[in-house]
Amino acid sequence: MIQLHNVTKTYGQRRAVADLSLTVGPGEFVVLIGPSGSGKSTTLRLINRLVEFDQGSVRFAGQDIRSFAPEVLRRRMGYAIQSVGLFPHWTVEKNIGTVPRLLGWPAARIAARVQALLELLQLDPAQFARRYPHELSGGQQQRVGVARALAADPEVLLMDEPFGALDPVTRVALQQALKRIHALSGKTIVLVTHDIDEALYLGSRIVLFQDGSLVQDGSPLALLTRPANDFVTDFLGRAELGLKRLSLGTVADRVRAGEPARGDPLRSEANLREALSAFFVQGRESLPVVDAQGAPLGALHLHDLLAPQPIDPAGPRP
Numbered sequence: 001m002i003q004l005h006n007v008t009k010t011y012g013q014r015r016a017v018a019d020l021s022l023t024v025g026p027g028e029f030v031v032l033i034g035p036s037g038s039g040k041s042t043t044l045r046l047i048n049r050l051v052e053f054d055q056g057s058v059r060f061a062g063q064d065i066r067s068f069a070p071e072v073l074r075r076r077m078g079y080a081i082q083s084v085g086l087f088p089h090w091t092v093e094k095n096i097g098t099v100p101r102l103l104g105w106p107a108a109r110i111a112a113r114v115q116a117l118l119e120l121l122q123l124d125p126a127q128f129a130r131r132y133p134h135e136l137s138g139g140q141q142q143r144v145g146v147a148r149a150l151a152a153d154p155e156v157l158l159m160d161e162p163f164g165a166l167d168p169v170t171r172v173a174l175q176q177a178l179k180r181i182h183a184l185s186g187k188t189i190v191l192v193t194h195d196i197d198e199a200l201y202l203g204s205r206i207v208l209f210q211d212g213s214l215v216q217d218g219s220p221l222a223l224l225t226r227p228a229n230d231f232v233t234d235f236l237g238r239a240e241l242g243l244k245r246l247s248l249g250t251v252a253d254r255v256r257a258g259e260p261a262r263g264d265p266l267r268s269e270a271n272l273r274e275a276l277s278a279f280f281v282q283g284r285e286s287l288p289v290v291d292a293q294g295a296p297l298g299a300l301h302l303h304d305l306l307a308p309q310p311i312d313p314a315g316p317r318p
């Protein structure tokens with residue numbers, strides 16, 4: 001879907017992106033991560049031509065991106081950023097409808113789309129459609145920003161630290177919403193963050209940058225189990241590697257079906273790190289497991305958290 005081949009972008013003497021090659025396939029959720037100034041945002045903006053590269057090539061849908069007019073490219077790729085950039089004098093519904101209006105959609109179709117997107121992002125249309133941005137909390141504004149980026153059903157969603165400025169509770173809620181959108185729509189998403197937990201939670205693939213270059217590209221499990229070098233280990237949080245690895249598995253993966261246990265139940269979709277915490281809080285070595293509706297499924301044993309996780313068949317990419 002997107003291919004960067006030996007791309008370099010220089011600002012004055014400084015190489016913001018150096019000889020970068022990266023392929024994003026349809027339906028992937030690729031997270032670009034790395035320290036501040038490592039070239040993540042520049043890479044994202046090279047993809048929708050907000051930044052022009054000096055050398056190399058960037059292709060989208062099989063064609064050189066320079067063969068697309070920038071406005072055509074931007075309609076086919078939604079873009080959401082931390083500062084949101086909502087138009088302050090436009091209502092929520094007018095903001096979300098920006099690109100569909102540019103594309104000449106009939107008013108009824110735009111209205112239906114706005115309604116559906118507000119519902120998808122869990123904002124009640126009756127309450128929010130006619131509000132102005134200043135009448136929304138930061139988290140609600142971010143939701144509207146994401147809805148606007150999705151409005152014309154773009155093939156690709158590019159997101160630059162979309163949840164950067166939010167409190168932890170709102171941030172987690174929006175991460176869950178985005179994960180659901182990805183699962184439902186199968187859209188190709190490229191997201192920039194510097195938060196490793198966000199990357200591990202959201203990414204089907206993580207691309208770690210250092211000084212404008214790619215250090216490692218692989219699944220979350222591959223990065224955690226086979227870090228390419230000490231920089232990767234340190235970036236992932238050396239002291240917490242085991243816990244982060246647990247956070248990739250769910251209770252459902254390890255449940256002993258049909259077995260009884262005592263204690264406050266764990267939900268099957270909870271991750272194993274949360275389960276570990278529950279074992280300590282409750283002082284037990286096994287706990288009952290229930291499904292999303294609260295029906296009993298079996299038991300999880302503390303001991304079973306030690307079992308090795310399945311090795312990622314994709315393996316690390318260079």
Ligand code: ADP
Binds near residue numbers: 036040042
């Ligand atoms: P990140 O997103 O990883 O924080 P960026 O891609 O924003 O990194 O920046 C990479 C490098 O390029 C940094 O050194 C930054 O200062 C520089 N840079 C980015 N944009 C510009 C610009 N418009 N003009 C000059 N330097 C820039």
